[in-house]
Amino acid sequence: xxxxxxxxxxxxxxxxxxxxxxxxxxxxxxxxxxxxxxxxxxxxxxxxxxxxxxxxxxxxxxxxxxxxxxxxxxxxxxxxxxxxxxxxxxxxxxxxxxxxxxxxxxxxxxxxxxxxxxxxxxxxxxxxxxxxxxxxxxxxxxxxxxxxxxxxxxxxxxxxxxxxxxxxxxxxxxxxxxxxxxxxxxxxxxxxxxxxxxxxxxxxxxxxxxxxxxxxxxxxxx
Numbered sequence: 001x002x003x004x005x006x007x008x009x010x011x012x013x014x015x016x017x018x019x020x021x022x023x024x025x026x027x028x029x030x031x032x033x034x035x036x037x038x039x040x041x042x043x044x045x046x047x048x049x050x051x052x053x054x055x056x057x058x059x060x061x062x063x064x065x066x067x068x069x070x071x072x073x074x075x076x077x078x079x080x081x082x083x084x085x086x087x088x089x090x091x092x093x094x095x096x097x098x099x100x101x102x103x104x105x106x107x108x109x110x111x112x113x114x115x116x117x118x119x120x121x122x123x124x125x126x127x128x129x130x131x132x133x134x135x136x137x138x139x140x141x142x143x144x145x146x147x148x149x150x151x152x153x154x155x156x157x158x159x160x161x162x163x164x165x166x167x168x169x170x171x172x173x174x175x176x177x178x179x180x181x182x183x184x185x186x187x188x189x190x191x192x193x194x195x196x197x198x199x200x201x202x203x204x205x206x207x208x209x210x211x212x213x214x215x216x217x218x219x220x221x222x
Contacts, residue, residue: 002147002163004092007114008071011051014156015074019052021154027187027198028109028140029055031215035107035138036063038217043104046130048093049111053079053086056109061086064105069093094119096126105136112141117165124177133222137179140215141170143186143206167206167214179218186211 011018036059039045043064050057050068052075060066067087070076076088091097093111106127115123127137145166153160165173167184174181186209188197199211206214 001116001118002114002161004071004094004114004116006159007161010153010158010160011070011072012074014154014158014160015052015072015078017154017156017158018075019054019078022052022054025055027185028213028215029059031185031187031198031217032056032059032107032109032138035105035136035217036060039064039105039136044102046096046098046103046106048096048106048108048127049114050079050088051075051110053082053088056107057086058083060107067103069096093126094123096130098130100129101132102130103135104132105138106131107137108139110140112139112170113162113164116163117145117147117169120165120170121173121176124173124179128177128179128220131220133220135220137174137218137220138215139170139174139218140187140213141165141167143167143209143212143214145169167209170214171203171206171216174216174218178221180221181216181218183217185215187213187215189213 045064047057047068057068071092142164147163149161151159181203184201184203
């Protein structure tokens with residue numbers, strides 16, 4: 001099982017390296033733009049696992065009252081520079097430190113992949129708690145289930161670990177938490193993609209796509 005504390009320390013240690021390699025454009029950001037366009041403002045939105053704040057929290061802050069949550073102090077230090085005046089909270093998405101019905105929408109980019117598989121249902125249930133009825137959610141996970149470590153991630157000399165539930169399992173967990181999936185996409189690796197590389201999918205067939213990542217947009221049922 002992935003250790004949340006080890007993941008947190010790793011993101012602290014490689015904060016600057018990771019920030020330098022995050023793509024500011026790409027398919028993930030195109031989908032974020034589409035998602036934001038579905039929201040009716042004014043909107044309060046949670047970016048869970050906001051990291052260094054770019055590009056996701058920065059983009060959200062342009063059109064919404066965005067709150068960034070991350071468990072890495074160093075990532076939040078960078079986010080404070082990237083999104084001046086942004087609302088930032090240090091905390092863990094496995095125990096969201098917010099009141100019920102606090103947000104109109106939420107996103108989780110590249111953060112569910114570090115949550116132990118057995119904990120993912122509780123995380124998505126926590127999203128359901130902090131979103132208002134009818135609230136919107138955009139999350140991504142690896143298409144294929146996988147757990148493991150890379151001892152030299154991003155050539156940093158720092159070990160990172162993942163516990164990826166897979167697209168079909170994540171879909172099922174979303175539905176069990178009370179979300180109705182409205183859209184799904186297969187997406188290229190955004191650490192490498194240059195803007196092209198995603199395809200709309202049928203939610204019932206997400207496990208069959210050849211893309212490494214799967215994104216889900218969903219609505220919390222009222």
